[in-house]
Amino acid sequence: MSSPVTLENIRRAPKVLLHDHLDGGLRPATVIELADAAGYRDLPTTDVDRLGAWFRDAADSGSLERYLETFAHTCAVMQDEAALVRVAAEAVEDLAADGVVYAEVRYAPELFQERGMALEQIVEAVQEGFRLGERRAAEAGRRIRIGTLLCAMRQNARSLEIAELAVRYRDVGVVGFDIAGPEAGYPPTRNLDAFEYLRQQNAHFTIHAGEAFGLPSIWEAIQHCGAERLGHGVRIVDDIKVAEDGTVNLGRLASYVRDRRIPLEMCPSSNLQTGAASSVAEHPIGLLARLRFRVTVNTDNRLMSHCSMATEMAALVDAFGYGWADLQWFTVNAMKSAFIGFDDRLALINEQIKPGYAALMA
């Protein structure tokens, strides 16, 4: 008898997360303690429950720009090495407790320089925190591996410098690069030199595209910049026509994305908050999964969206009636699309993911 697909059982299922922001996943209690230690006085409240609710409500704004304003508070308390080690280690512990076996966690080093930390200090502190978190998870009987993605912020002009940083740290766990921040007005082609450099270095990158802006952003990310994956990519549905009789017609860009198996890092809860979708049931992930795009499920920002991998999957189960085979499909899709080496991806699929779902389906 297959286990019922409940939130509790989904927590036990092995999960893979490709799109999670370090500065969007702090524990509310940690934000308060770090603010106190750093003398940061601008938090909207110092009550743990109220602060958690504040982040969710403030991020629930219907616009990506306003959603991004909430990160001022998390970044403000991540301006020294001890804070970065702690936040990174706790992120790993929280992901492991939620049943995540592999995660790529991203952040923008340039946002942690308000008190003068060098980029190298920042990357080394976060890596130390990730390793610490992996060890603590292992001690608690949970196996998890973390890969790091470094983001450059679209509104700043530091992408080449950050891309070089990512390549410099590629052998110690930095597995790729991304650009994040406001999408409208900041097309990915502003960062062509960074993407060109990364390709010359045989390095991996994804691009936030098709979240707050439509098809041109996705097209540029893939065809001008050479993105391997798309952060969100929801607006690819603008290139798909579904007729009244159910006939589906894919435009050239949507066909290209599906044919080339370009992974979509979809984040349903986050999209509801920024206005990229109006409900989980109406979220394009349902159609895209049905059409067998390379869809993956992600959290984006666990603090702002008050979510985890398990709750995201549970919401999809509620909305679309997915079963274990579907959840395994999302998970294998994500593992195949990770930026670590092929052998490691295969080992995770065969040794952890498939046996985990087989046990739940038995």
Ligand SMILES: O=c1[nH]cnc2c1ncn2[C@H]1C[C@H](O)[C@@H](CO)O1
């Ligand atoms: O969904 C997002 N779209 C664009 N930018 C985002 C999103 N979520 C977080 N960010 C930004 C805010 C963070 O400070 C930055 C690096 O993690 O990335």
Ligand SMILES: [Zn+2]
């Ligand atoms: Zn994101």
